[in-house]
Amino acid sequence: MYLDEFRAAVATLTPELALVAVSGELDLHTAGSLEARIEEAGAVGADTVLVELSEISFIDSAGLAVLVRETERLEGDGHALVLVTNDPRIRRIVEVTGLNRVLRIYATLHDALAELTPQPPRLTAAAH
Numbered sequence: 001m002y003l004d005e006f007r008a009a010v011a012t013l014t015p016e017l018a019l020v021a022v023s024g025e026l027d028l029h030t031a032g033s034l035e036a037r038i039e040e041a042g043a044v045g046a047d048t049v050l051v052e053l054s055e056i057s058f059i060d061s062a063g064l065a066v067l068v069r070e071t072e073r074l075e076g077d078g079h080a081l082v083l084v085t086n087d088p089r090i091r092r093i094v095e096v097t098g099l100n101r102v103l104r105i106y107a108t109l110h111d112a113l114a115e116l117t118p119q120p121p122r123l124t125a126a127a128h
Contacts, residue, residue: 004025004058006024006026006029006033007022008021008022008033008034008037009021010037010040010041012044012046014117015046016047016116017046017049017050017113018042018046018049019041019049019050019051019052019109020034020049020050020051020052021052021055022034022037022051022052022055023055023057024056024057025057026059026063027058027060027062027063030063031063031065031066034051034063034067035070038051038066038081042074042077046079047079048079048116049074049079049081050082050083050112050116051067051081051082051083051084052109053085053087054084054086056085056090059093067083067099067103068103071102071103072102081103081104082104082105082116083105084107084108084111084112085105086107086108091105
C-alpha cells in the first residue's frame with residue numbers, strides 16, 4: 001500500500017443520508033470505483049449521498065466528471081449528492097471550473113449534517 005492509495009467506503013448515516021468516505025488519489029484509474037460506491041450508497045434508498053473528500057490528495061477531470069455525472073443522475077431521480085471538503089485546493093478547482101454552480105459543497109461533515117438532518121422542534125417554556 002502506498003500513501004495515496006485510493007479508498008472509498010459506504011455507510012448509512014440515517015434512512016435519508018448515506019456517506020461515501022473517500023481518500024487517496026481520485027483520478028482516471030479510480031473514478032470508476034468512486035462511481036460504483038456512489039451508486040451503492042444511492043441504492044440503499046437514501047435521499048442524499050454525502051461524498052466526504054477531505055482525505056483526497058489529488059483529483060483530476062475524470063474524478064470531477066464522476067461527481068458531476070452522479071449529481072445529475074441522483075437529481076434526475078429526485079435525490080441529491082453533496083460534497084464535503086475544506087481542502088482549499090479542491091474548493092479552488094471546483095470554483096475555477098465553474099462546477100460550484102452544479103456541485104453543493106460543505107466545509108465539514110458537521111456543517112452538512114446540521115443543514116441536511118431535520119431538527120426536532122424545540123420545546124419552549126411557557127411563560128406564566
